[in-house]
Amino acid sequence: MRFVLPASLAFALVIAAASSPLHAGQSAAAQAPVTFAKDVAPILQKNCQACHRPGSIAPMSLLTYEEARPWARAIRQQVVQRVMPPWYIDKNVGVQHFSNDRSLTDQEIDILARWVDAGAPLGNPADMPPPRHFPPEDTWQIGEPDVIVTLPKDVIVKAQAPDQWPDILVDPGLKEDRYIKGVQIIPTKGFTVVHHIRTSIVEPTDVTRGSGQTDDVDAIEVGEQGVFLNEYAIGKQGDVFPEGSGRLIKAGTKINFQLHLHSSGKETPANVALGLTFHPPGYVPRHVISSMTVSAPQVDLRPHTDNIRSDGYKVLARAARLLSFQPHMHNRGKAECLEAIYPNGRAEILSCAKFRFNWHINYVYADEVAPLLPKGTVLHAIMWHDNTAKNPFNPDPDAQITYGQRTVDEMSSAWLSWYYMSDEDYQREVEERRARRTRLTSTR
Ligand code: HEC
Incomplete structure (x- = not known):
């Protein structure tokens, strides 16, 4: 016979546990009742409301x-x-x-968990923080742009449809090479x-162009291509590059927009504007920012298989400062790590993310910790895929999947932004960091 714990007894056990000496030892703050007005609302304002x-x-x-x-509960x-919030480092x-x-x-x-466990009380409405003010999403935070690039025609998002991921290539008609200051x-x-x-950004040589179609103003559909320029996500302001740095954009460069569009229940036309501010003509920044991918040469996902690993490597020809890390995979992506293998043979994990x-x-590294990598460092990206039915984004766990541009194919890459520096600059920055760290510890 199966033993069933009577509900009343289970309840009594919970009460007993809650008032056990273990809990009595906790600080008053930990015991104070958590309320929406006092404790939860400030967190929702800071971390959730930009999207919610x-x-x-x-x-x-x-x-x-x-x-x-x-x-x-959710x-x-x-x-x-x-x-939630979406951040998977x-x-x-x-x-x-x-x-x-x-x-x-x-x-x-x-705090959020304890609030829910306590029955999600409001508390004293007088404790509510004033509502957070959100700046309109359509103002330029980078200053008035020198160039604004928009989609030649609106993309219509149906009231109800699966998510769309169109790639739209636009020619902004750039006539001279310039360094980007903000985007x-x-x-x-x-x-x-x-x-x-x-x-x-898709440089003129990146595209195989047939004769006479270069001036085509209509957007054309292309696969994933070009090198990463920037990204829009809710609540994110523009990027202004640090003093003395910039990104080269050559005459004739096209901009590829990859949109992730999600139906909202109402047919909605969508369009976007990319704004660029430039350094003055002729100015060459000390640090030229660039982007690269470190990709696995092959992806081979057998059906119903989890934790399929692939690896990519890239050797740094010069010393560099790594600015950001973005895992890039498709539906079956699971996790990714980036490792630096230094010239002396030591290896160090820089970041891992689900x-x-x-x-x-x-993921944009904070200035004071952005990895400084000596010349000859090997960047090693390690990717894992999940081709089982457990992966909620997997459309077909029976399929065998290989590398490809389409969303139903797979990719296995790290997108990285970085700038090269001279060995002297590298040494100086390493010394400065060391000095800062020493100062920090000696003043404590
Ligand atoms: C960057 C935008 C963004 C932020 C920040 C964000 N969310 Fe979300 N949230 C979403 C979107 C979009 C969804 C729909 C599912 C998805 O796209 O992952 C979602 C889904 C959810 C869901 C699931 C709703 C359901 O249908 O079951 C919960 C719960 C949730 N968010 C809570 C939070 C909380 C709490 C925070 C802050 C601590 C937060 N979110 C921060 C965008 C965001």
Whole structure:
């Protein structure tokens, strides 16, 4: 016979556990009741509302208690599993400071979980922080652009349809080489359906061009191509490159827009604008920023197989400062790490991140910890795919998948931004960091 614990007894056990001496030892702060008004609202304002507010991309608003309360269970589940907010860096290994970090601290997760466990109370409405003000998404944070590139025609997003990932190539008609100082993307139409946008620059030699089609103003569909320029995600302002640095854009370069569009229940035309500010003509920045991919040469995913690993390598011809890391895979991507193998043979993991196909996140290293890599360093990207039915983004676990451009094919890459520096600059920066670290410890 199966033993069934009576519900009343189970309840009594829970009560007993809650008042055990273990808990009595905890600080008063840890015991204080958690309320929405005092503890939860500030976290939602800081980490969630950029997306979870009316007219933004998330499925529900989390501005008020009335709106958040019905989602309490889901909020607990998603934050405890670190699915929300979308930020998938492994917190146990590698560099931990990013300039665009939107993750929650362990303490914040604990507050949200305890609020839900306590029955998700409102608390005293007088404790509510004033509502957060969000700047309109359509203002230029980088200053007035020198060039604005838009899609030649709106993309129509149907009321109900699977997500679309169109690639649209646009020729901005650049007549001279210039160095970019700042870059920003804003959705000019259909803000609610634009999940994210990635732009890349396609230099004139990158494209095989037939005769007479170079001046074609109509957008043409292309595969993934070019090198990463920047990315738009909700709540992200433009990028202004650090003093003395810039990115070269050559005459004749085209811009590839990769859009991730998500139906909102209403047919919506969407368009976006890419704004570029330039350094003065003739100015050559000391640090020229560039992007590269470190990719596995082959991807071979057998059906119903998990943790399929692939590796890519790239040798740095000169010393470099790594600025950002973005895992790039398709539906079956699972996780990715980036390792530096130094010329002396020592290897170090720089970053690891889980991968969820819904979110393409560019992790931008904070200035003071952006990896400084000596000449001859081998960058080693390690990717894992999951081709089983357990992966919610897998459309067909029976299929054998290989490398390819389409979303149904696979990729296995790290997108990296970096700039080269002279060996002297490298030495100087390494020394400066060492000195800063010494100062920090000696003043404590
Ligand atoms: C960058 C935008 C963004 C941020 C920031 C964000 N979310 Fe989300 N959230 C979304 C989107 C979009 C979805 C829909 C699912 C998806 O695309 O992953 C979602 C889904 C959810 C869901 C699941 C809803 C359902 O249908 O079950 C919960 C719960 C949630 N978010 C809570 C939060 C909380 C709590 C925070 C802050 C701690 C947060 N989110 C921060 C964009 C965001």
